[in-house]
Amino acid sequence: MSERDFVSAAEVAKRAGVSRSAVSRAFTPGASVSESTRQRVLQAAEELGYQVNHLARGLMRNESGIVCLVVSEVATPYRSALLRELTQQLQIAGKVAMLVNTDRSDGSVDRALQQAIRYRADGSIILSGLPDKSITQLCLRNGQRLVLINRDDDQPGPLRINLNDDEAAGRVVTAFVRAGCTKLAFANSEAGTPSLMAREAGFIAAAKAHGLDVIVERYGWTGYEAGRVVAQRLLTRSERPDAVFCATDLMACGFMDEARHQFSLSIPDQLCVVGFDDIEQASWASYNLTTFAQPVAAIARSAVSWLTGDPSSSGLDGQSVKLHAELVWRGSVRGG
Amino acid sequence: MSERDFVSAAEVAKRAGVSRSAVSRAFTPGASVSESTRQRVLQAAEELGYQVNHLARGLMRNESGIVCLVVSEVATPYRSALLRELTQQLQIAGKVAMLVNTDRSDGSVDRALQQAIRYRADGSIILSGLPDKSITQLCLRNGQRLVLINRDDDQPGPLRINLNDDEAAGRVVTAFVRAGCTKLAFANSEAGTPSLMAREAGFIAAAKAHGLDVIVERYGWTGYEAGRVVAQRLLTRSERPDAVFCATDLMACGFMDEARHQFSLSIPDQLCVVGFDDIEQASWASYNLTTFAQPVAAIARSAVSWLTGDPSSSGLDGQSVKLHAELVWRGSVRGG
DNA sequence: GCAGCATTTGCACACGCTTGCAAAAGCGCT
């Protein structure tokens, strides 16, 4: 019972009365087989419960059909939404997703990519962290395609997908100004990833263009708790902000909860809030948060289509895609 | 550049001045190699950037190290938390997770399991839906191990992990009664999965034991929106419930938001609410929901340890594990 | 019936690895 005994193409061949190559071809789209034998093979396969061994196929073809997803904090709303989108797109493209968790430790992403190489993945998509240069080289040298999402690394080779973070941040300032806010604050985390810093920089720059200063507070790792702590700090200042741009929806949720339940502030009357990501909770009645929608579907589509694309047509090298984050107006800013 | 050209064990062998078998053994824990040659091989491998080809290894050993996770609605808080736990445990156990999305369509789970077989996965863990009997047979016949989480199927073979849903539901009734509630309601979805139905049945039974009736309302698929709709229906009844047990935290969040923002009810003063799952949002200040914590870590541990366990010791057959959902007291019920 | 051609089929090798088996090497002892 415990012994693993899969049915092989040879057995199917015998049952169908054809050669083993025939059954191989019957399962290879576009191969040279007559319709009659193809049917006979398929029938025999069905009866025996045969399934092509993708390990062996991958060994021969030198491409496994596996795409490795490297991600930390999978359980976070934005990450899991992106993950859903990616796996769906991959399945549609006939690939299969391999999921590798990373933590904050240094070699974590590198180990994930090693796994990818060991399974001869056709490519890897990195949602968190950055790979070491050496391992990136190793991947590329092996014909592994790499996609970096929202991690701006400047080495050539990988496809880099990013958003217009700074421009988006600029639009927040005009929204705040139009709402009559004057004391702007930015709630960031200490993670310091390029996209977070771009939002901060863009916000500050646009504020300066309006002649406004920005109070910046950073704490923790872009989660709900971090938002509460930052709120705690910002709202106890002598000069209390009347508008906050949070680097992340999760932080915005924490911020709003703290503002309401600990400081009894009313949103948007006394405080305007804008977030980023448009996670599901942003649309919940308790938050009703105006925020920027990450185009997760578009991100996934371009990642997958580049991974599965023809190498000659798309070019394996140093692409950079910039996508647009759309502002979703809800009720956390006055006068939407 | 586009050609995939991995370095093979043969090249490592040549560089290290040993036979190909030696390098194979150097990478196989517990194989018979002298420490000196092992070091030489490892060094050569390092220099060449060699990574064992797990496709070929899996082909030989007839076990790939892949475990397939079959799940729908990955982006849901409870699902993604379970997913995080599972992938972590799998990585610790030296396995790697393959993620397959399913939708509500019928053959969806079956297709996922076919993928698993094609990649000769060592086992599959099913978080959503139920496989067809025939495909289950196929899996088991192939020595694929199967784990079903919260899906009570009674066919022998797979490991079935469940919670004490009905007993838990009973404790909700005593909590409501102690809070002085008399008009009980149960907010369910139309999904009709065994665990949801067990919660409903357990709740009704315990209420009856207290001489109380329960109004049941079912709508949609256990999400936030479903919770709002059910609230809409329940709270417009002539005899408005003063206590609601929601089949799911997500539904509870929707329910609470609707109750507060559309019906201006105060929780827990006018309405007590209990949920199930203990998703992260349940602990957010806006909800502060008393609910049952799914022991996701324990679930993942038992699933993985059974999958990776010695077949002779654990026995491949018909295990059933029942785990305990712990009540987490927060502020959505009076008198916690 | 046969030449000429397109289509289909089978053979055999390759892919990169593991592992049983027997030969070789090391080692402690007389």
Place this chain on the structure above:
DNA sequence: AGCGCTTTTGCAAGCGTGTGCAAATGCTGC
């Protein structure tokens, strides 16, 4: 040195598949 024993090593046979190549088959038009 020689024996018996354990450890290490290399050989070669697989694992299940894809695919180039040549042989075989089918088809068309005379």
